[in-house]
Amino acid sequence: MLMEITNEAKTYTKRGKPASYIPELALQSVEQFAACIVDQNGNYFEVGNIEPQFTLQSISKVINFIVACEYHGLQFVLDKVDVEPTGDPFNSIIRLESTAPGKPFNPMINAGAITVASMLPGESVKDRIDYVVDFLNRITDSPHQINEAVYRSEIETTHRNRAIAYYLKANDYLLCDVEEAVETYTRLCSLEVSTKDLAKIGLMLAGNGVHPLTNEKFITPKTAKVTKALMTTCGLYNASGKYAASIGIPMKSGVSGGVLCTVSNGKVEHLEGKLGIGVYSPGIDDIGNSVAGMKFIEKLSQTYDLSIF
Incomplete structure (x- = not known):
């Protein structure tokens, strides 16, 4: 099912355009798509080329x-x-x-x-x-x-x-x-990351500041919870309310085409428990969100019931 969701999302890559108001980002190829999901046990789902670096924005x-x-x-x-x-x-x-x-x-x-x-x-x-x-x-x-x-x-x-x-x-x-x-x-x-990096950040937030893969405490639970609340209500520009309703997980996007997601408890095929998700596809909509990236996350949330609501 994950590959079906991925293949559907890929059909949306050309429906967006790179961020033209930042000349260097306008050079990105819209055909790129990569996603990484990691769970609390260190299991991964990776699709596309997850190694290329893109800027956080x-x-x-x-x-x-x-x-x-x-x-x-x-x-x-x-x-x-x-x-x-x-x-x-x-x-x-x-x-x-x-x-x-x-x-x-x-x-x-x-x-x-x-x-x-x-x-x-x-x-x-x-x-x-x-x-x-x-x-x-x-x-x-x-x-x-x-x-x-x-x-x-x-x-x-x-x-x-x-x-x-x-x-x-x-x-x-x-x-x-x-x-x-x-x-x-x-x-x-302008700091560069990969989709795998975003997934690891999302996993740390899913652990409320304690990284499940290392048990290292990076931030307080209070900071983690407020951050996730802000991601849910404000993380997708002026489409945040729309995606809170249709997807319902804490997310933050960037105009380079990256999306950071965190799931406190879920099951996606062989992945379960706390999840971190990173997605990258540089074709964005008029608001600034990755078109293919958001389609992937939307289908993922609806298929595996990941919404917090």
Whole structure:
């Protein structure tokens, strides 16, 4: 059944387009599709070429939020960033202007993510990047690096994010200066991962911060639970409510075509218990979600009853 779901999802790869507003991402081939599922016992399902690296893009918002919460404490972060869905595009500025006191609605939109990036541990951009990369390396047990070509492509076209950051700075939400916050955020969006890496991150979240494959505690259960709640309500841009209803599992997507999913308890053929899922297909819809990736996850959830609702 898993291969049937995969083959159906693959027929949707050309229904999306790569993110054209980031020139380097526009070069991706839409025919790519890869998925990885790992369970708490170390069993895997892998399809497609799961080795190629792609950039995290907005999936980095999950990692950054976790790191900031573990370093400062959850309440410190929530004093600067709320946990409310917006229904607006991820790069919208309207809520900052129309809602007093201009506090970002959640860390899964750009305004909240830039604020969180300014909170990351370290005195410089390099320090903050190194801290997050080390955290990611330990969870996935593999090295990661910034894709400099993607970073340059993004930073040269990130005028809207700078506008958001200046507004945040004017309202005293950033803990560093504007350029440092924007550079930190953009570099972490350009961090490369594989579908297997995403699956391992999802498995750690399924364990509420304890990685089932190593029994190592990475984050507190409280941080894990709030993160999963945010992924469910805000993780798929302004289609989050739609996918909460039709799929019903915590997810976070990125405009590179990656999707991170976590399942606290499920059974998918030979895989059972806590599950981490990573999917990659670069053809995205107008909202920013992978068309084939979301079709794969939707069929997976419906076939194996993975919804938390």
